[in-house]
Amino acid sequence: MNADNIYSHFHPDEHRFVDKAAEWVERAEHHQMKLTDFLDPRQAFILTTLVNRTADVQIRWAGGHKDAERKRALIAPDYRVLDEEDMGIALIAVTSLDDKLKELDHGDYMGAILALGMKREKIGDIHVTDEGCHFLVAAEVADYMRLHLQQVHRVHVITEQLPLTQLRTADIKLEEMSLSVASMRLDGIAGDVYHLSRAKVLVPIKAGRCKVNWKQEEDPSKPLRAGDIVSLQGFGRFKVLDAGEMTKKGRIRVKIGKYT
CATH class of the missing domain: 3.30.1370.160 (Ribosomal Protein S8; Chain: A, domain 1)
Structure with a gap:
């Protein structure tokens, strides 16, 4: 190549x-x-x-x-048959007897996992529910996670490995927001979503800490479209649900779904 x-x-x-x-x-x-x-x-x-x-x-x-x-x-x-090959994915379940478990979110679990020295690349999807958390890991690190993940954000937890067939996925929850914007620029919409001034939202964008559809984006003027998913490191991510309707004052109505 x-x-x-x-x-x-x-x-x-x-x-x-x-x-x-x-x-x-x-x-x-x-x-x-x-x-x-x-x-x-x-x-x-x-x-x-x-x-x-x-x-x-x-x-x-x-x-x-x-x-x-x-x-x-x-x-x-191309001549190999892959259907029966082991893809090396294990399921880790996290529960607790502590009622504060319900207060934990995706970021809490991710922080606890990474704090163990685990690379993000070894971790798949993380599903958080009121009963705890199910997350996917590379099979080669499953035992390590099961033995060492004992606390998440000061909550003592019980960690065990389960068959993949017992995975409980979490429904994606979006907090809907309606915005009225002058344009579909990335910096303007991200600033409104995260309640940041234009000067403050420019910092993470220009520092390479912003992604649009998982692609790093450093251009604050990039126009967003319906369906785009934007993540800003340290602030979370959101999806542009709908855009395009013009108000009488020439502004654009935008509907945003903020991941919770």
């Missing part, structure tokens, strides 16, 4: 992953299989794009459930 030609399609900060994905594909062309860590949808798009450039390589995806956002990929020569 021509690296310069590939790079032209992706953000400079994605080039390191592009190199890694290209190497996986090249190895598959030489009859080797590769099981990746969990990839986000943007990384999945990049890898799929590279796989589609060759007729001799195939890819299988799995995330522990059919609607998984984060998935592992198995890249292999």
